[in-house]
Amino acid sequence: MTRQKKGKSDNTESLHDSYPTQKSDINDLFDKISSTEESTSVGLVIQSDPCLTPTYLTYKAYERMVGYAIRYANKNLSKNKWREVYGILTGSIEDEKRVIVKDAIPVCVGDRAGVELEPIHYVDISQIDAATYERAIENKNTDFIIGWWHTHPGFSFFFSEVDKITHLGYQVPNPFAIGLIFDHCEKEEKSLGVAALRLKKPERGILSTHRIVELQYELDKKKINQKINKKIELINKNIGKVEKELVYIEDTLINKGLKQLKKDYGLILVPKEDITLTDEEVEKIELINKSYVWPDSDSFKDSYQVPKFREKVENRLKEFEDNLIKIKESNQLNNIESQRKKFKEKIKNMLDKPKELHDRITDEFNKHIEIISPYFDYLDTNERKLIENFEEKMSEYSDILVNLNKRAEEILDT
Numbered sequence: 001m002t003r004q005k006k007g008k009s010d011n012t013e014s015l016h017d018s019y020p021t022q023k024s025d026i027n028d029l030f031d032k033i034s035s036t037e038e039s040t041s042v043g044l045v046i047q048s049d050p051c052l053t054p055t056y057l058t059y060k061a062y063e064r065m066v067g068y069a070i071r072y073a074n075k076n077l078s079k080n081k082w083r084e085v086y087g088i089l090t091g092s093i094e095d096e097k098r099v100i101v102k103d104a105i106p107v108c109v110g111d112r113a114g115v116e117l118e119p120i121h122y123v124d125i126s127q128i129d130a131a132t133y134e135r136a137i138e139n140k141n142t143d144f145i146i147g148w149w150h151t152h153p154g155f156s157f158f159f160s161e162v163d164k165i166t167h168l169g170y171q172v173p174n175p176f177a178i179g180l181i182f183d184h185c186e187k188e189e190k191s192l193g194v195a196a197l198r199l200k201k202p203e204r205g206i207l208s209t210h211r212i213v214e215l216q217y218e219l220d221k222k223k224i225n226q227k228i229n230k231k232i233e234l235i236n237k238n239i240g241k242v243e244k245e246l247v248y249i250e251d252t253l254i255n256k257g258l259k260q261l262k263k264d265y266g267l268i269l270v271p272k273e274d275i276t277l278t279d280e281e282v283e284k285i286e287l288i289n290k291s292y293v294w295p296d297s298d299s300f301k302d303s304y305q306v307p308k309f310r311e312k313v314e315n316r317l318k319e320f321e322d323n324l325i326k327i328k329e330s331n332q333l334n335n336i337e338s339q340r341k342k343f344k345e346k347i348k349n350m351l352d353k354p355k356e357l358h359d360r361i362t363d364e365f366n367k368h369i370e371i372i373s374p375y376f377d378y379l380d381t382n383e384r385k386l387i388e389n390f391e392e393k394m395s396e397y398s399d400i401l402v403n404l405n406k407r408a409e410e411i412l413d414t
């Protein structure tokens with residue numbers, strides 16, 4: 001079951017039943033009828049209903065769904081601790097005949113009787129949507145968000161009222177959209193504990209009832225059960241360790257390591273909190289961060305805080321460049337080499353310290369991520385983002401350091 005926060009717009013409003021009244025509509029209907037494959041017992045040919053379209057579930061998607069679900073409800077965990085989880089399905093529609101579910105991305109965990117989606121989760125989902133779209137272009141396929149999945153630990157397969165509202169959000173814009181439900185209690189030797197659901201008549205809004213749709217699998221059920229049972233055992237055995245590693249990364253590497261790096265050796269411009277930036281300004285600041293040549297006007301300092309360390313490095317570089325130019329102009333060439341040597345040493349001392357700290361944090365991170373990586377697919381959005389944001393920040397920091405070193409080299413060659 002899923003719960004939605006009050007105030008979130010949904011698609012519960014009933015749509016009007018539409019009957020073909022115009023000539024063109026009748027022609028459309030005729031076209032549809034003549035192209036269908038199904039016929040009723042009285043011989044009337046009917047249009048195949050998207051609601052009946054079977055769903056093909058890849059093993060990868062099934063494994064990812066189960067892998068995340070069992071972290072919060074499994075037979076070793078006492079029932080009062082069971083919690084529902086929520087995720088997104090990506091895949092494609094095959095010739096309007098079959099929905100292919102290629103991935104089941106975990107989003108968040110709720111409580112015993114439902115998952116409450118916070119506004120941030122809608123942001124997460126739109127990011128998954130954008131990433132899926134980008135990947136589809138890259139891989140030249142038509143993958144998109146094909147539906148959603150959630151768990152009903154011990155409740156079996158149905159759509160609650162709130163599930164219907166959630167599902168309408170998927171099925172109204174896409175009649176083929178599918179909702180998968182996993183219930184580990186329904187998983188037995190001959191069953192995989194999963195069902196695919198759609199609403200029979202989404203135009204009726206929450207008055208519509210659900211239909212269980214045919215599910216096809218990539219492998220035979222016995223084989224899937226063998227594979228998944230091994231996986232479940234592995235996840236149950238190691239997920240506690242993985243969760244501890246995540247806490248370590250957050251508490252020690254991010255809240256202490258990264259914080260210290262920023263405090264002592266800050267290099268990245270930080271937008272001032274009370275200022276809202278336009279896309280253009282964000283782009284400009286990214287350029288400043290990356291180019292390492294201060295723009296002539298210092299106007300960006302109105303909206304950005306420049307870390308002290310970065311300012312010190314920039315000033316040193318500028319000072320030396322000016323100095324070098326002056327020496328050259330006054331033709332005191334014998335002085336140049338000793339000046340260069342001095343500068344080289346100074347700047348090395350300055351830039352080596354942050355590199356040392358950065359590398360130490362990175363080494364530490366690499367040790368811990370090794371334990372997490374095999375279980376990355378079974379982490380939810382918050383957990384995945386914790387890692388991704390950290391990696392992004394560290395690599396941004398290291399890029400700036402590399403560029404500052406390059407700039408120093410360039411000045412030395414002046």
Ligand SMILES: [Zn+2]
Nearest residue numbers: 001002160163
């Ligand atoms: Zn539900």
